[in-house]
Amino acid sequence: MEEEEYEQIPQENPPEELSQDPVLELSGGLREKEQKTPRRLRLILMGKTGSGKSATGNSILGRDVFESKLSTRPVTKTSQRRSREWAGKELEVIDTPNILSPQVSPEVADAICQAIVLSAPGPHAVLLVTQLGRFTDEDQQVVRRLQEVFGVGVLGHTILVFTRKEDLAGGSLEDYVRETNNQALAWLDVTLARRHCGFNNRAQGEEQEAQLRELMEKVEAIMWENEGDYYSNKAYQYTQQNFRLKELQERQVSQGQGSEDVPGEESWLEGLSQIQKESEEAHRCLLGKADL
Numbered sequence: 001m002e003e004e005e006y007e008q009i010p011q012e013n014p015p016e017e018l019s020q021d022p023v024l025e026l027s028g029g030l031r032e033k034e035q036k037t038p039r040r041l042r043l044i045l046m047g048k049t050g051s052g053k054s055a056t057g058n059s060i061l062g063r064d065v066f067e068s069k070l071s072t073r074p075v076t077k078t079s080q081r082r083s084r085e086w087a088g089k090e091l092e093v094i095d096t097p098n099i100l101s102p103q104v105s106p107e108v109a110d111a112i113c114q115a116i117v118l119s120a121p122g123p124h125a126v127l128l129v130t131q132l133g134r135f136t137d138e139d140q141q142v143v144r145r146l147q148e149v150f151g152v153g154v155l156g157h158t159i160l161v162f163t164r165k166e167d168l169a170g171g172s173l174e175d176y177v178r179e180t181n182n183q184a185l186a187w188l189d190v191t192l193a194r195r196h197c198g199f200n201n202r203a204q205g206e207e208q209e210a211q212l213r214e215l216m217e218k219v220e221a222i223m224w225e226n227e228g229d230y231y232s233n234k235a236y237q238y239t240q241q242n243f244r245l246k247e248l249q250e251r252q253v254s255q256g257q258g259s260e261d262v263p264g265e266e267s268w269l270e271g272l273s274q275i276q277k278e279s280e281e282a283h284r285c286l287l288g289k290a291d292l
């Protein structure tokens with residue numbers, strides 16, 4: 001995996017078990033890594049049309065950048081990425097159209113590729129957006145498709161985000177989720193290790209900030225679980241390889257063929273044809289015809 005910029009997170013209360021675990025004591029590297037979190041965090045929004053993905057993106061960014069409105073038709077047509085500084089971190093937010101619809105078409109496959117390119121080398125967290133009280137069959141299909149397209153492991157980086165939190169009218173989201181009689185929602189919440197949070201996307205000021213803090217606690221929990229690594233799969237790896245090949249190609253053009261710093265033309269072409277072969281496989285993966 002590509003090297004990322006990390007920062008030390010000061011631990012107010014370092015867990016006792018860590019210092020008493022001889023394996024962790026001996027493997028100082030592991031212990032050090034557990035205390036790190038990337039400075040740049042990529043958060044990708046996914047969910048069915050109209051669930052509130054763009055509105056949630058705007059709440060995270062603290063400004064209205066993604067188009068968000070009530071509509072009978074999909075509002076977001078292409079994925080977009082915007083970022084902000086927050087608590088010493090750079091949050092990169094990627095808004096997507098519903099790339100997880102069950103209708104698989106070349107357009108949807110292209111939209112998936114675009115979302116992958118914008119979130120490459122991989123998202124630290126997937127924000128699965130659903131409207132409070134409306135977890136329907138369509139949401140279940142989105143969850144299934146998320147696993148088919150991105151791989152089952154993506155659930156380890158997923159947070160369930162409920163929009164229209166104000167509909168709780170001051171009630172507890174925890175109680176709502178624990179007491180739901182929607183079996184599919186209950187299953188998903190347990191599968192996601194109860195990583196859920198709520199957004200009232202009409203909120204401003206301190207209420208908006210508090211919602212973001214709560215979300216970022218869940219992101220931190222994912223980083224802790226995954227030792228600071230972002231989620232990756234073959235499609236992301238191919239995308240990275242393609243980026244690198246493009247860089248190499250540009251360097252080759254600027255430095256002239258046969259430069260000592262870059263592989264010769266033969267090995268480059270060999271690499272390119274290999275990636276093209278693999279990309280075809282990745283494309284089949286994206287269309288759900290092969291396993292990632």
Ligand SMILES: Nc1nc2c(ncn2[C@@H]2O[C@H](COP(=O)(O)OP(=O)(O)OP(=O)(O)O)[C@@H](O)[C@H]2O)c(=O)[nH]1
Nearest residue numbers: 049050051052053054055068069070075076164201
């Ligand atoms: N009251 C309230 N309305 C919300 C909330 N979140 C989203 N909405 C509204 O729900 C509608 C749809 O929100 P969008 O952000 O456009 O939804 P989306 O998932 O991005 O939709 P597509 O781009 O079409 O896929 C808009 O009218 C939003 O203002 C919320 O927390 N509270």
